[in-house]
Amino acid sequence: MPQDNIRCPGLTSGAQEIHMLAKDLPKQMTVFYYKQAMQLIWVVFAGGTGTGKSTLFNAFCGKQLSGTGLERPKTSGPIVYAHRDCLIEKKFPIPLIRIERLNADDIDGGPVTGNPGRLMILEHNREEWSHFIVTDTPDLDSVEVENRRITEDLYLMSDLVVFITSEEKYADDVPYQFLMRIISEKKPYFFLLNKARGELVGEEVTDTLSSRQISINKDRMWLIPNVSSDPAESISKDPAFRDFRRALTLELSAEGLENLLKAERSRRAEELNSRLARLLLLLDEENQAAKSWSDRLETLCRNTCQDFLKNQRERFLCQI
Ligand SMILES: Nc1nc2c(ncn2[C@@H]2O[C@H](COP(=O)(O)OP(=O)(O)O)[C@@H](O)[C@H]2O)c(=O)[nH]1
Ligand SMILES: [Mg+2]
Numbered sequence: 001m002p003q004d005n006i007r008c009p010g011l012t013s014g015a016q017e018i019h020m021l022a023k024d025l026p027k028q029m030t031v032f033y034y035k036q037a038m039q040l041i042w043v044v045f046a047g048g049t050g051t052g053k054s055t056l057f058n059a060f061c062g063k064q065l066s067g068t069g070l071e072r073p074k075t076s077g078p079i080v081y082a083h084r085d086c087l088i089e090k091k092f093p094i095p096l097i098r099i100e101r102l103n104a105d106d107i108d109g110g111p112v113t114g115n116p117g118r119l120m121i122l123e124h125n126r127e128e129w130s131h132f133i134v135t136d137t138p139d140l141d142s143v144e145v146e147n148r149r150i151t152e153d154l155y156l157m158s159d160l161v162v163f164i165t166s167e168e169k170y171a172d173d174v175p176y177q178f179l180m181r182i183i184s185e186k187k188p189y190f191f192l193l194n195k196a197r198g199e200l201v202g203e204e205v206t207d208t209l210s211s212r213q214i215s216i217n218k219d220r221m222w223l224i225p226n227v228s229s230d231p232a233e234s235i236s237k238d239p240a241f242r243d244f245r246r247a248l249t250l251e252l253s254a255e256g257l258e259n260l261l262k263a264e265r266s267r268r269a270e271e272l273n274s275r276l277a278r279l280l281l282l283l284d285e286e287n288q289a290a291k292s293w294s295d296r297l298e299t300l301c302r303n304t305c306q307d308f309l310k311n312q313r314e315r316f317l318c319q320i
Helices: 015-036 053-061 145-157 173-184 202-210 231-237 239-251 254-316
Strands: 041-047 079-083 098-103 118-124 132-136 160-166 189-196 221-225
Touching (some): 041 053, 041 254, 053 160, 053 189, 173 189, 189 239, 202 221
Parallel strands (some): 041 132, 098 118
Antiparallel strands (some): 079 132
């Protein structure tokens, strides 16, 4: 059972959800206030294990920043590519995470892999990228609880998610649940299906997803073909990848900053409101259930006493 400060008797089927909401809401509110005070777009690359998140993150940033490879888990902590003046640390809302900084031009040991419980900021000085940050994350279906938790926290921080999947993964349960959440919460997203076979077409993907109640906006979907050698190099030259990069760069233009942040803030406020309303509704149902149980007990108690008295009277009354 999650830890929270709510005491409820657990008489309704919503009791478990009450505890989940009560546990998550304080963090969501802290994130809300942190982001409210910041003119910065958080782009988060997220997806299942080995789908190519780090490869595509590097290709988008135009630099080998994050380690890639098939040994799992390769990315052990989040890696953030940010302008050196971004004040990410100020009142950072995720507790228990240490923030470290490195100059992105100075990663002598090659691409970094991150560390559990730490957020690694790789600083740059590209002025045209100073109003947004790009984050690579550990696998959201990682076997490590810590990895899954941090990816979940970064999702809360995100204003835009680049969801990455691959042909063999896109119907898997955990990535599917995550995608479902992105769409149901109306979070802005880009959907990349990496390592796609040549003959795979968009309709096949959208049909499979719609058979599982996920409707993907085709304008937000790119199939990045499987390249046979040197993915780091080949992907950045691929026309589908270039098209995705153009679309994301356009979305992140400095002129669009105000609108994107405004839309995301009101989406976030709505999301919080609906969670709070849901919590109040479930608590009310618990109250009603508690009241009717207490009424039932009272009736039972009264009937039992009356039966008992009647029984005793009959027993002790003199009978002729
Ligand atoms: N052959 C091939 N390998 C790829 C492609 N994209 C990524 N990879 C490889 O897949 C492995 C996992 O990629 P990585 O970016 O580390 O995945 P992540 O775990 O999602 O971050 C790496 O060895 C990449 O080089 C591709 O299009 N073709
Ligand atoms: Mg990775």
